[in-house]
Amino acid sequence: NVGDVAGMGADLFSSFVGSIIASSVLGEDQHGLKGIALPFWISMAGIICAIIGILTIRTKEGASQGELLNILRRGMFISAILEIGCMAIVIYVLDLRWELFCCLVIGISAGIGISIWSEYFTSSAYPPTQRIANSGIFGPGNVVIEGISVGSYSTIGPVLIIASVIIAVRALSHSAFGIALASTGMLSTLGITLATDAYGPVADNAGGIAEMAHMPPHVRQNTDVLDALGNTTAATGKGFAVGSAVLTAVSLLTTYTNRVGISDSLDPINNKFFIPGVLVGAMLPYAFAALTMGAVSTAAGAVVVEVRRQLNVIPGLREGKEGAMADHTACVSMVTGAALYMMVPPAGLVILSPLIFGIGLGPEMLAGVLLGAIASGFVLGGMMNAAGGAWDNAKKMNELGGQKGSFKHKSTVVGDTVGDPFKDTSGPAINIQIKLMSYISVVLVPVFKQQVDFWWVALIIIGVVILATPIYLSVCPPGLKAEDRIAVFEAKGSESNTKYTPVATKEEGNGKEVELANGNETV
Numbered sequence: 001n002v003g004d005v006a007g008m009g010a011d012l013f014s015s016f017v018g019s020i021i022a023s024s025v026l027g028e029d030q031h032g033l034k035g036i037a038l039p040f041w042i043s044m045a046g047i048i049c050a051i052i053g054i055l056t057i058r059t060k061e062g063a064s065q066g067e068l069l070n071i072l073r074r075g076m077f078i079s080a081i082l083e084i085g086c087m088a089i090v091i092y093v094l095d096l097r098w099e100l101f102c103c104l105v106i107g108i109s110a111g112i113g114i115s116i117w118s119e120y121f122t123s124s125a126y127p128p129t130q131r132i133a134n135s136g137i138f139g140p141g142n143v144v145i146e147g148i149s150v151g152s153y154s155t156i157g158p159v160l161i162i163a164s165v166i167i168a169v170r171a172l173s174h175s176a177f178g179i180a181l182a183s184t185g186m187l188s189t190l191g192i193t194l195a196t197d198a199y200g201p202v203a204d205n206a207g208g209i210a211e212m213a214h215m216p217p218h219v220r221q222n223t224d225v226l227d228a229l230g231n232t233t234a235a236t237g238k239g240f241a242v243g244s245a246v247l248t249a250v251s252l253l254t255t256y257t258n259r260v261g262i263s264d265s266l267d268p269i270n271n272k273f274f275i276p277g278v279l280v281g282a283m284l285p286y287a288f289a290a291l292t293m294g295a296v297s298t299a300a301g302a303v304v305v306e307v308r309r310q311l312n313v314i315p316g317l318r319e320g321k322e323g324a325m326a327d328h329t330a331c332v333s334m335v336t337g338a339a340l341y342m343m344v345p346p347a348g349l350v351i352l353s354p355l356i357f358g359i360g361l362g363p364e365m366l367a368g369v370l371l372g373a374i375a376s377g378f379v380l381g382g383m384m385n386a387a388g389g390a391w392d393n394a395k396k397m398n399e400l401g402g403q404k405g406s407f408k409h410k411s412t413v414v415g416d417t418v419g420d421p422f423k424d425t426s427g428p429a430i431n432i433q434i435k436l437m438s439y440i441s442v443v444l445v446p447v448f449k450q451q452v453d454f455w456w457v458a459l460i461i462i463g464v465v466i467l468a469t470p471i472y473l474s475v476c477p478p479g480l481k482a483e484d485r486i487a488v489f490e491a492k493g494s495e496s497n498t499k500y501t502p503v504a505t506k507e508e509g510n511g512k513e514v515e516l517a518n519g520n521e522t523v
Contacts, residue, residue: 001201004424008197008237011431015244016043016190018435019183022251026177026258034094035177039184041094042104045086046079050191053079066125068229072196076115079189080108087185103169103178107185107247110165111193111240117157118239121150122389123232124397128153132394136411143394143415151387151422155379158243162378166250176254183247186240197237200230221400228396235389238428239382245431246378252438253370259445260363268368273361277368284353284369285377288346288433289384289426295342296421302338303331348465350433354440356461358448366441366448374434381430388423391415 020039027035057075059068084105091101121128128150135142169178207223257263268274307326311317316324358366395412403409441448 001205004201004234005198007428008234008241009194011241011428012187012190012194012197012237012244014432014435015183015241015248016187018248018252018439019180019187019244022248022255023177023180023184025255026175026180026251029258030175030177031096034096038090038094038096038100039181041090042087042184042188045090046083046188047191049079049082049086050189050193050195052082053189053192054195068226069119069123069125069232072233073116076112076189076192076196079192080112083108083189087188099172100178100181102172103181104185104188106165106168106172107182108188110161110182111186111189111243113161114158114243115193115236115240117161118154118236118386118389119232121154121386122235122393124228124393129390129393129397132390132415133397133408133412136394136398136408136415138411139407140411140414143391143411144418147387147391147394147415147419148383150390151383151385154239154386154390155382158239158382159379162243162246165247176251176258179247179254180251183244183251186244186247193237193240196233197240200227200232200234200237203227203230224396224400228393228400232389232393235385235423238385238389238423241428241431242378242382242385245381245435246374249370249374249434249438252435252442253367253374256370256438256441256445257367259442260367260448262363262367266364266367271364273365274368277357277361277365278372278375279368280357281369281372281374282376284349284373284437285380285430285433288349288430289380291342291346291349292426292429293421295339295346296425298342299335299338302334306331306334346429346433350436351440352465354437354444356465358441358444360459360461363448370434370438370441373437377430377434381427384422384427384430388419388421388427391419392423 020043023039024036027038029035031038053075056078057071059071087101087104091098091104120126123129124133132143132146132150135146165182166179169182170176172178173181203223203226207220207227210219210223254263257266266274310326310330314324314326315321317326353369354366357369391412395409395416398404398406398409398412
């Protein structure tokens with residue numbers, strides 16, 4: 001939860017800064033110093049309006065989740081209305097065209113629209129999440145299928161909203177400056193959006209503290225209601241983050257094509273590099289998601305092994321005897337180390353992609369890669385965020401309905417287990433991927449301008465990267481290898497009274513899977 005707040009804060013902050021930079025660069029070309037000042041003044045006013053909106057949020061005891069959602073929504077609307085007034089004042093003072101004001105208003109309206117759409121698909125007050133919760137009666141498979149269906153449906157609204165925004169602001173401003181301003185307008189009241197997003201992990205941690213401290217049941221019930229609301233606000237924030245990331249990335253892509261000098265000469269259909277670049281770029285978010293999801297699976301498996309080892313090694317821990325303490329530090333250290341180690345390939349993918357394609361295959365190829373990554377990452381990230389939030393709230397819905405421990409509830413727990421890496425790892429990280437690739441491309445424009453047609457060198461580098469990735473992943477730290485996990489169970493019999501004996505062996509390729517049993521459990 002702490003990482004969720006920090007990661008989402010860093011993601012939205014980078015979008016905030018990126019939109020201001022893109023607006024300033026493009027604004028200077030058309031409006032001089034006034035174009036530079038406009039995004040900064042709008043953002044400054046947005047901070048004040050967000051603070052006022054936060055101060056208006058008040059509630060009473062016993063409020064339902066629907067009432068709590070309306071209260072949070074009211075604070076968001078108040079901030080947006082005040083910000084629109086400030087936008088009008090800034091445009092008037094700087095003596096700029098009112099079409100630019102319309103671009104800002106369209107941006108902030110799009111942000112609210114995406115937030116409301118995300119809320120519908122992730123809140124337990126609406127049919128999509130209720131369908132997932134009810135499908136638990138048929139088993140975990142149906143829960144997973146229904147969740148993916150809901151997540152896929154949820155992409156329709158944001159995509160159409162962002163597409164409409166781009167068409168409208170281009171028509172109003174007659175340039176890419178309108179897109180950058182729309183992104184700035186959407187993020188202008190970031191303060192209240194980020195506050196509602198951070199509320200979710202805070203409520204979740206409060207529930208965890210109540211449970212670990214063995215507080216009265218009514219305390220946990222109250223925190224569960226707040227946690228369910230927090231899942232919705234977190235999903236809403238993530239949907240907002242995806243939309244803002246796309247507008248920011250499109251603004252940066254336009255800045256890149258202008259600075260590298262291909263905005264007028266690029267022929268998307270007949271250029272031999274652009275369409276292949278789009279195809280490669282569309283693949284990159286999926287490769288990135290595969291690496292991050294695999295990292296979660298590996299780290300989680302290592303923790304399961306460590307927990308089982310401690311249950312069998314530490315006397316009295318399995319029985320819950322007083323004084324028997326688990327070694328929490330070992331698990332935290334293992335997860336932290338695995339996270340840092342397993343993030344090297346995804347980070348390398350994001351950083352090296354613009355370098356390889358931009359230097360090796362040219363600026364046209366890189367423009368296609370960026371466009372493909374933006375389009376593909378937008379849809380994939382939105383689907384993952386919404387599906388993960390809906391799975392989580394479906395589980396909470398069954399718990400609050402008094403069905404905790406039932407088959408229906410256990411099925412939704414499986415869905416939530418799948419949803420956590422969806423909404424907390426891969427989904428939000430894709431936003432950062434598409435923005436970071438755009439940042440690197442804009443910064444290295446002078447290098448790409450001097451590109452020489454050494455396409456065969458780029459293909460060799462790509463081949464080396466493809467071969468090096470599985471080799472790197474096979475060299476795992478201690479505790480993450482399959483043979484280390486088996487050794488833990490083989491050795492723990494000598495450290496406790498539990499004896500495990502092999503009951504089955506299965507060989508696959510170069511690996512070996514051993515099934516161990518002690519009469520009570522099989523691992």
